Amino acid sequence: DFSDSLHCRSCPSQRARKATDPIRRSSSPVAAMRMLIALAAFTYGGSCMRLRTANLTVETLSAEPYSQAHLFEGASADEAASLTAQLNEIDGRLPGGGLKGYLQRARSLLKDAKEGENPFAGLTPVIPEGQRLFGDSGPGTEVYAEFERIGMEQLSKCAFCLVAGGLGERLGYPGIKIDIVAEVTTGVTFFELYAKFILAFQAYARKTTGNGSLMLPLAIMTSGDTHSETVGMLEANDFFGLHRSQVTLMKQELVPALSDTNARIASKDGKVALKPHGHGDVHALLHQYGLPKKWAEEGKEWLLLFQDTNPLPFRSLCAILGVSAKKDFVMNSVVVPRLPEEKIGGICTLKGADQEHPKTINVEYNQLEPLLKETPTGGDVADETGFSPFPGNINVLVFKLSGMARCLADTSGIVPEFVNPKWADDAKTEFKSPTRLECMMQDFPRLCVAGDRVGFTQLDRNMSFTCVKNDVADAAEKTPHDCALSAEADIYANNARLLHLAGQDVEIEPPRDVEFLGIKAKIGARIVLQPSFGVSLEEMKKRIKGRVRISNKSILVLDGDVSIDGLDLDGALQVKGTGVLRDRVVRNDGSALEAIPEDELGNVPPSLQIRGYRAVEGNIETIELTAEG
DSSP states (O other), X not given: OHHHHTOOTTOTTOHHXXXXXXXXXXXXXXXXXXXXXXXXXXXXXXXXXXXXXXXXXXXXXXSTTTOOGGGGTTOOHHHHHHHHHHHHHHHHHOTTTHHHHHHHHHHHHHHHHHHTOOTTTTOEEEOOOEEEESGGGSTTSHHHHHHHHHHHTTGGGEEEEEEOOOBSGGGTOSSBXXXXXXXXXXXXXXHHHHHHHHHHHHHXXXXXXXXXXXXXXXXXXXXXXXXXXXXXXXXXXXXXXXXXXXXXXXXXXOEEOBOSTTOOBOEETTEEOEEOOOTTHHHHHHHHTTHHHHHHHTTOOEEEEEOTXXXXXXXXXXXXXXXXXXXXXXXXXXXXXXXXXXXXXXXXXXXXXXXXXXXXXXXXXXXXXXXXXXXXTOSSOOOTTSSOSSOEEEEEEEEEHHHHHHHHHHHTTOOOEEEOOOBSSTTOOSBSSOBOEEEOGGGGGGGOOTTOEEEEEEEOGGGTOOOOOOOHHHHHHSSSOXXXXXXHHHHHHHHHHHHHHHSSEEXXXXXXXXXXXXXXXXXXXXXXXXXXXXXXXXXXXXXXXXXXXXXXXXXXXXXXXXXXXXXXXXXXXXXXXXXXXXEEXXXXXXXXXXXXXXXXXXXXXXXXXXXXXXXXXXXOEEEEEOTTO
């Protein structure tokens, strides 16, 4: 009975249970499932979004402050009623004062855009506060280890939020991006990998706290494009081991498109024109569902906000949490070393002339250089590390939940918006096409007040960032490629680095050059350290002993509470279970990667089509250890 799991316990009116009555009466499993999919945005996870009830009429919408009379000019009674119903629905879902608030903010921002207002005028960029965990303070150093130890104590207080509004269309993948295979050695998808990490953190937290029922909550922001497929994926895979009650789905809504500087709403064929509002909506949705406040009241302190095809930050999460806890950051941006003038946003602190209430925020690269030219350095130049002192933003963020809840309550979840109209004339009176307000998740610090500490944790890219955003043709022309092959290579490289650092005598043969569909990468030993093998480098250090040698043609999968004490591997080996593998020598043919013939490419699964390669069915030795030996 799926409807029981969809019951919204936090809603006093019991609306969710009433809504599932048709499901209970339905004789068709297919019809019931369709109803469940429609309800999922409302009820998973025991939280619901409170919607305003509105009763906007044609007269109300035509008058100030709405001023939308143009929508009803020449409209029939039925058309006017339809438009009114659409706007009432939009009003009920828009945060920050509904439709009226949206239009008022739009008029103000459009006025600034027309007048050429610079949002950073009068502000001076200075080097932000943060912690560098690369180079002589990176993984393998005592500095990094100390932050990991602090962060491991925080795992029981962590919540998670996945921004999953993207389809794989531009990759040539006909589905949601979180369902793409992350690596072909085990065939795990990105979402399945995320679930494994959360379950591993949860298992560690249960063990260290003694609370066998502790759960780490996960919120997923979907879009109209991805919501149904996300629900279907979760249902088909029994939530990948997560309990239904720990998952909350939040569907992002579109916002009205605007046709002019007076914020007149655009329409076509009797339909209100709608556009995406930007990934900053994650804050509004979290607030509307009451999650930061709810989680904080349940004893959670931290929220990791992460992206759809970047699993690497989970490997560094303990160190990142350690920085947040030690420095008491309300928001901690995970950042990477950034070359001067590199085309990614830079984190900097902006100070006004009065030097009060500086803001540490992301500034896009095309805005950062002009700001820095007015400083004594004369521009974005390298420091003693060879990188810019303003590190690169990758939109992986850790929030202190109590501070987040307070800031979002002050603005009803709205983060500062912007508008970027494409002007049709020099006088800036008309748009080439309708525009809309947008917002970005990384602009949260603009909500913070004096005393709120905002900073960063800087990690090597191979410890924090990869992504799949380009199809094969585009990837071949770009550096980095940011495609399925490059992301898979990054995952293996990250695991190999951790394994090397975990032991005292570990040698892994350097990777080889590979090329598929015109894209090159370095892939050697395909090492997969399942999240259950270790939640941190510090934990992995306890599990790798003795002399370990691995050839670059090898596969090694470590899964569970297993330890290695001596290994000579030239082939493929999977070790799982509980126990210690001692002084093992493995020689077999393994399972290489092979190019998929062009005439077969259209018949293989989509995750392989966007790669152009697959793992050969080979010889893999599997050892299941038991605690008894």
